[in-house]
Amino acid sequence: MADFDEALTAFAAEVGSEGPVCVRGGRTRWSLGGDMAPGTREVAAPAGIVAFEPAEMTVRVRAGTPVTELHEALAGSGQRTALPERPGGTVGGALMAGESSIARLGLGPVRDGLLQARYVCADGRIASGGAGTVKNVSGFDLCRLLVGSLGTLGLVGEVLLRTMPVGEVERWVHVPGAAPDPARSCHTAASLLWDGTDLWAFLSGYGVDVDEDLSRLAELSSGPPEDVDGPPDLPPHRWSCTPSEAASFGSGNGAAGRFVAEVGVGVVHASEPQPARPVEPGVGELNRRFKERFDPAGRLNPGRDPLRKP
Amino acid sequence: MVRVVARTLAEATRRVLGSRRRTGRGPAAAEPAQAGDAALAADLEAAIGADRVRSDAAARYLASRDASIYREGNAGPVCYPDSTADVVACVQVAARHGRAVSPRGAGTGLAGGAAPLGRPVVLSMTRMDKLLEIDVDNGVAWVQPGIVNLDLTRALAPHGVHYAPDPSSQAACTIGGNVANNSGGPHCLAYGVTSAHVLAVEVVLSDGSVVTLGDLSAEPVGYDLRGAFVGSEGMCGIATAVAVRLTPDPPAVRTMLLCFDDVSDAAATVSAIIADGIVPAAIEMMDQRCVRAVEDFAQAGYPEDAAAVLLVEVDGPAGGVSIASERIAGIARRYQAMSVRTAADEDERARLWKGRKSAFGAVANVMPDYYLHDTVVPRTRLVEVLESIYEIVDRYDLIVLNVFHAGDGNLHPILAYDSRVPGADERVHAAGREIITMSLDMGGALTGEHGIGVEKREHMSRMFSEVDLDQQARLRASFDPYCRMNPGKVLPSAHSCSDIAALRASDASGVWG
Numbered sequence: 159m160a161d162f163d164e165a166l167t168a169f170a171a172e173v174g175s176e177g178p179v180c181v182r183g184g185r186t187r188w189s190l191g192g193d194m195a196p197g198t199r200e201v202a203a204p205a206g207i208v209a210f211e212p213a214e215m216t217v218r219v220r221a222g223t224p225v226t227e228l229h230e231a232l233a234g235s236g237q238r239t240a241l242p243e244r245p246g247g248t249v250g251g252a253l254m255a256g257e258s259s260i261a262r263l264g265l266g267p268v269r270d271g272l273l274q275a276r277y278v279c280a281d282g283r284i285a286s287g288g289a290g291t292v293k294n295v296s297g298f299d300l301c302r303l304l305v306g307s308l309g310t311l312g313l314v315g316e317v318l319l320r321t322m323p324v325g326e327v328e329r330w331v332h333v334p335g336a337a338p339d340p341a342r343s344c345h346t347a348a349s350l351l352w353d354g355t356d357l358w359a360f361l362s363g364y365g366v367d368v369d370e371d372l373s374r375l376a377e378l379s380s381g382p383p384e385d386v387d388g389p390p391d392l393p394p395h396r397w398s399c400t401p402s403e404a405a406s407f408g409s410g411n412g413a414a415g416r417f418v419a420e421v422g423v424g425v426v427h428a429s430e431p432q433p434a435r436p437v438e439p440g441v442g443e444l445n446r447r448f449k450e451r452f453d454p455a456g457r458l459n460p461g462r463d464p465l466r467k468p
Numbered sequence: 469m470v471r472v473v474a475r476t477l478a479e480a481t482r483r484v485l486g487s488r489r490r491t492g493r494g495p496a497a498a499e500p501a502q503a504g505d506a507a508l509a510a511d512l513e514a515a516i517g518a519d520r521v522r523s524d525a526a527a528r529y530l531a532s533r534d535a536s537i538y539r540e541g542n543a544g545p546v547c548y549p550d551s552t553a554d555v556v557a558c559v560q561v562a563a564r565h566g567r568a569v570s571p572r573g574a575g576t577g578l579a580g581g582a583a584p585l586g587r588p589v590v591l592s593m594t595r596m597d598k599l600l601e602i603d604v605d606n607g608v609a610w611v612q613p614g615i616v617n618l619d620l621t622r623a624l625a626p627h628g629v630h631y632a633p634d635p636s637s638q639a640a641c642t643i644g645g646n647v648a649n650n651s652g653g654p655h656c657l658a659y660g661v662t663s664a665h666v667l668a669v670e671v672v673l674s675d676g677s678v679v680t681l682g683d684l685s686a687e688p689v690g691y692d693l694r695g696a697f698v699g700s701e702g703m704c705g706i707a708t709a710v711a712v713r714l715t716p717d718p719p720a721v722r723t724m725l726l727c728f729d730d731v732s733d734a735a736a737t738v739s740a741i742i743a744d745g746i747v748p749a750a751i752e753m754m755d756q757r758c759v760r761a762v763e764d765f766a767q768a769g770y771p772e773d774a775a776a777v778l779l780v781e782v783d784g785p786a787g788g789v790s791i792a793s794e795r796i797a798g799i800a801r802r803y804q805a806m807s808v809r810t811a812a813d814e815d816e817r818a819r820l821w822k823g824r825k826s827a828f829g830a831v832a833n834v835m836p837d838y839y840l841h842d843t844v845v846p847r848t849r850l851v852e853v854l855e856s857i858y859e860i861v862d863r864y865d866l867i868v869l870n871v872f873h874a875g876d877g878n879l880h881p882i883l884a885y886d887s888r889v890p891g892a893d894e895r896v897h898a899a900g901r902e903i904i905t906m907s908l909d910m911g912g913a914l915t916g917e918h919g920i921g922v923e924k925r926e927h928m929s930r931m932f933s934e935v936d937l938d939q940q941a942r943l944r945a946s947f948d949p950y951c952r953m954n955p956g957k958v959l960p961s962a963h964s965c966s967d968i969a970a971l972r973a974s975d976a977s978g979v980w981g
Contacts, residue, residue, distance in 0.1 A: 213743035213848045236745050257687065267687075269695060270664045285939045286932070289913035291844040293661065293876040295650045295699050296914040296924075296931055297958055298940040302663060302695025306687070312939075323745035345719060345785040366787030398687040402605045422607075424686035435689050440679035444946065445690045451942040465690045 162284050165204035165220060166276055166315045172201050173313055175282030180459045181313050183251030184224065186244040190255055191308045195461035203250045203315055207231055215321045216273060216292065221250025221314045237321040240265040250314045256306025257396065260389055261360055262423050264348020269305040271320045277304065277312035280453040290318055303448070308467075309459040311452040325362030330388050331372065333357040335380030338405060338421040344371040350421035351389055354408045357421075358389055392418050396468060397426040398435070432468045505587070508565045509545040512589065515557035520548045531590040534577040535637075537839065538922050541583030543570075543590045550595050552670065552678060552708040559706070560676040562589040563952065568971070569674070570954045571706045573614060573645030576637040578840060579921030581649065581701045585956035586971035591706060593644050599623050600709065607714045608667055608684055613644025613707045620712070629714035632659035635917070636825050644707050650699030652917030654750040654824065655781075657875040659715060661917065663698040670709035671697060674948040684711060696943055701919055702954035704947035718783035721749075722793045723811040723820055726800040727774040731755055733803040734776035735850035738874040740799045741780070742847055746792050751875030752779040752824050755854075757834070758869040758882075765830035768823025769816075774806060778874065779824055827871040828882070835867060835884035839896050843907035844916040847877035856906045857881050864899040878916035879907065904930070920958045928960050937963045 162170075173179055178198040188194075205222035212235035219228055225241045228249060232238050241252040242259035253275075258267045265271075274288035287300025304311060325346070333341070336357035341350050346363035359375060361368045375383050393416050397404075404419040404426050415429035437445075445465050449456070509523045522528075523545045532541035544567060549555045562569045568588035575582055584590050597614035604627050611620060617638040621630050634653035635641055641651070647669065652661045659665075668682035682694030697704050728734040738751055754762065754777050759770045770777050778800070782792045797808045811817035831838045845853045854870065861868040861883065872880040883899060885892045904914065904927060914924050914931050928937060941963045945951070955967035 211846075211848065213739060214846055215742060215747075256692070262686075266660075266664070269692060270660055279935065279939065283935045285935045287936065287939065289844065289931070290911045291846060291877055291913045291916070293652065293656070293844050293873070293878050293916040294913040295652075295661070295917055295919055297920060297928060297937075298943040299650070299663065299696055299699050300939055300943060302692050302698070303943060305695070306692050311691075323747065363785065364788035364791050366791070367785035370785065370787065396687075398685040398689075400606045400684045400686075402603075403685075405605075420686070435685075437689060438679060440673075440677050441681070441690060441693070444673075444679060444681075444693055447949070448691050448693075448696075448943075448946045451946045452939070467687075467689050 162276065163208065163316070165206070166284060169201070169204050169315045170278045170282060170284050173278045173282055176457070178457045178460045179313070181250065181309050183222065183248035184244065184246035186247040187251060187255045187257070191462040191464055191466045193461050194459070198460055203248070203313070208316065210235070212237060212321075214292070216318055217321055218316065218318045219249055220316050221248060221253070223249045225249055225252055232321055233324065236324050238324055239319045239321055240268055240271040241319070242268070249317065249319075253305050253314060253317065254307060254309045258423070258425065260351075260420070261348040261362070262420065262425070263350060264360070264362055265322065269302055272301045272305055272317060273320055274318035275301050275304050275314050276316040277314045279312050280455065280458055284315070285312065288318070292320060306464060306467075308462040308464050310449060310462055310464065311458065313458060325364075325368070327365040327368045328360070328362045329368065330358065330360050330386045331375065331383040332386045333359060333375045333379045333383045336375060336378040338419070340378050341375065342422055344374055346371045349389070351418050352408070352421050353390065353416070353418045358386070360389070390418060392427040393429040395428050395431040397428055397432040399424045399426055437465055504565070505544055508561070508567060508589070511561045511565070512545055512547055512558060515561050516547060516549060516554045520550070520554065522546045531572060531592060532584060534572070534575045534580060534582040536578050536580045536583070536921065536923055538580035538583050541580070541585065542587050543584045544587040546590045546592055548592050548595050552672065555591060555672045555706055555708050556676050556678060558589060558591055559672055559674065563674070563676065568952045568955045569706070571644070571648070571702045573642035573648070574616070574637075574640045576641040577645060577649060577921060578842070578918045579915070579923040581919050581921035581954075581957055582645070583922060585922070588955070593642065593706075596708065597642070602627060602714075604629060604714065606684055608711050609714055610709055610711050611643055612709060613647070614642050617641050617643060617646060624714060627714075628717050630717055631712055632656070632665055632715045633662045636828060643710055643712065647698055647707050647710055648700065648702045649917070649919040652873065652878065654752050654873060656917075657751060657873065658747050658749045658783075663695060665713040665715075666694060666698050666710060667713055668711040669694050669697055669707045671705040671707055673705045674950050674952040678708070682711070697947070699919070700944065700947070701921065701957050703944050703957055705953055718749075720786040720789040721781065721783040721817070722789050723817040724780045724782075724793060724796065725770065725809045725811075725820055726778040726780060726796075726805050727771050727807045727809075728776045728778075728804065729774060729806050730804065731776045731854055732851045733805070734778055735854055735874070737778060737800050737803045737805070738850055739848050740803065741796055742875065744795060744799060746782075746795060748780050748792070748796070748875060749783045750779070750781040751873070753777070753870065753872055753874035754779070754824070754827065755870040757867065758827055758871045761830040761834050761869060762823045762827055764833055766823050766826040768819050770823055771807065779820055824871070827869070831869060831882055831884055834869065835886050837885050837887045839883045839885070839900060841879065841881050841883075841900055841903050842915045842918040843879050843904060843912050845877045845879060845907050845910045845912040847875065849910050850874060850877065853879065853907070853910060857903060860899050860902045860906065864895040866895055866899055873916070876916070877912070922957060925958060926960050928958070
């Protein structure tokens with residue numbers, strides 16, 4: 159059990175124990191899961207890196223820290239986290255949205271990177287889930303429950319995240335005319351994006367392996383692969399599919415409009431929103447029970463509901 | 469009545485901390501079946517068939533324990549369901565009789581998680597052992613919970629994929645048990661524990677309803693309930709089908725044996741490998757006593773004069789594997805490695821791993837009993853942690869064999885002893901408590917992969933505050949407001965009041981009634 163630092167206890171005091179309250183991060187995903195109930199008091203989580211342990215491959219960071227700022231600090235030691243970088247987006251926001259980075263194929267989903275969470279409960283007290291180590295199964299897994307919960311179960315103030323090494327060589331390439339499936343044999347691909355015509359690949363690894371994958375991509379390409387600064391412009395809406403559903407977008411998913419599919423992952427960025435996904439009644443009921451148990455008065459981020467995420 | 473049951477809980481804890489023989493000689497017979505059980509068993513038989521329910525002492529005795537030293541489990545009727553519908557029927561019958569339900573897989577758990585408390589209906593899931601569907605395109609397979617971990621991996625082999633978590637008990641343990649314990653294994657260093665490999669779970673809840681938690685899409689809607697379910701030790705519901713993630717077989721694998729004449733150099737090598745930005749698939753460490761026991765038992769080819777050996781595996785694309793293994797060899801030499809050996813072929817690789825995986829069996833040649841701990845410490849502090857363990861064990865005049873997942877700081881000190889020696893049990897438990905305290909003081913965790921079960925339940929408040937435990941209790945109660953699923957585990961008694969009520973109901977016609 160740890161003593162909580164001043165920033166965290168001050169955050170808990172600000173959240174208090176009564177009245178509706180929401181957390182403002184970078185407002186990059188502000189409307190995800192519904193609009194904030196009118197009149198809700200806004201607070202901001204504390205910011206700053208508490209402790210980065212490169213040899214442990216973990217970083218303790220306050221939830222209000224921008225992800226880009228965190229990654230700049232980690233880059234000095236050749237590391238990063240699995241959190242997505244959005245301009246202004248915060249660590250807490252990324253965890254609460256639960257949406258993976260464009261390089262999920264290589265970095266994994268956001269949920270797997272959270273080792274410990276210190277958060278303010280609905281009653282204003284500070285709770286801690288998980289442990290300060292890279293492996294832990296002591297008790298029920300509150301960390302997994304919190305990721306993607308849109309701040310409706312507890313307000314995250316400080317987290318311990320797993321870091322991972324940045325590749326020795328990292329390159330984004332545009333591969334005109336390449337089909338997505340054969341590209342999956344590129345082992346260094348941390349991201350493969352496909353818009354129905356062209357492929358983009360983010361290769362990350364040892365130089366010799368990246369070179370091998372580049373020649374593999376060149377064989378799939380209708381023209382020479384070209385280095386680019388990053389992914390293509392992504393359409394605004396996010397679809398969540400199985401990898402094979404995502405691969406079928408090329409044969410015409412009119413409802414999606416223009417699209418960029420994350421090959422091997424199942425996230426599709428599309429110009430049209432994904433139709434509401436059906437939720438089993440039993441699962442809906444369980445979601446309601448969790449909300450009632452963790453926030454009986456419904457004061458945490460009222461108006462938001464992870465069941466209404468697209 | 470409340471007092472009586474509270475007494476059993478307290479007593480159970482005391483007995484865990486007191487003495488039990490792991491080898492279980494001269495076991496107490498299961499208590500005789502009771503009047504209330506006859507009606508319960510009859511209803512269960514009517515629901516799923518007479519040949520699927522057993523109430524005899526032998527069946528109940530076998531279902532009363534797992535591989536831990538905990539011996540106070542007490543099973544009611546034991547059911548062997550064939551289908552989700554059977555599980556639902558059993559749960560409904562149990563609920564009608566006001567009885568709890570405890571699921572079990574192969575019973576290889578090491579923390580008493582599968583030991584039934586309060587004569588619940590026990591559901592042995594081992595008949596539900598089918599591989600239902602392999603979908604390589606989506607990297608997923610649906611399996612029944614009773615499938616054995618290694619059988620799954622063997623069935624997947626022709627498809628060029630595998631199931632990554634590989635506990636040492638993988639030849640016996642089931643996927644359902646792995647889900648309950650969020651099990652690990654050597655290769656979880658690079659690939660993550662069970663939670664990262666379960667995409668969806670079909671679960672029968674305590675009210676008999678069936679839900680599917682998670683789905684096969686990239687980002688399921690709602691709370692991550694499959695994440696909350698994995699590792700819940702049977703207390704949130706019963707998994708009846710599991711969608712597991714398939715991991716592509718790596719194009720290249722290299723397995724290395726690094727030998728040291730000083731334990732500290734071996735431990736420092738582990739920290740240096742991680743600090744160098746290399747993430748091997750596995751880094752396992754064994755100290756000299758363990759190496760010798762393993763060599764006697766499995767002839768893995770470990771040098772018996774080494775104070776410690778590291779088994780390191782690197783996988784991925786061939787170029788990187790070659791570069792990383794050279795860097796690892798360089799680091800080992802910098803820390804005075806006596807020898808650096810790379811497995812020349814698959815046979816040698818299999819032999820090196822066989823040594824590691826048979827370590828627990830090998831202990832039997834050292835002493836008749838052992839007590840295994842499973843704490844986790846920051847992996848940068850391995851040197852001082854190992855020194856502390858040797859100091860504690862020396863002070864209690866015990867033998868320790870260290871064999872553990874060094875890469876992620878997950879210790880497995882095996883305290884080997886002979887419980888026939890007066891006072892040995894007490895010394896083992898006192899030393900164990902010190903190891904736990906030392907691990908937590910170093911910023912560690914109670915358990916890395918074995919779970920809390922009954923064994924570490926009362927230690928939870930040393931790692932978590934009242935608020936933390938209250939939050940965990942809420943998670944459990946959201947799934948099972950009746951506390952009827954495998955009651956009495958994980959949470960210390962002060963946080964499991966409803967469990968005590970459930971246990972009381974189970975024991976209503978019990979021996980103290």
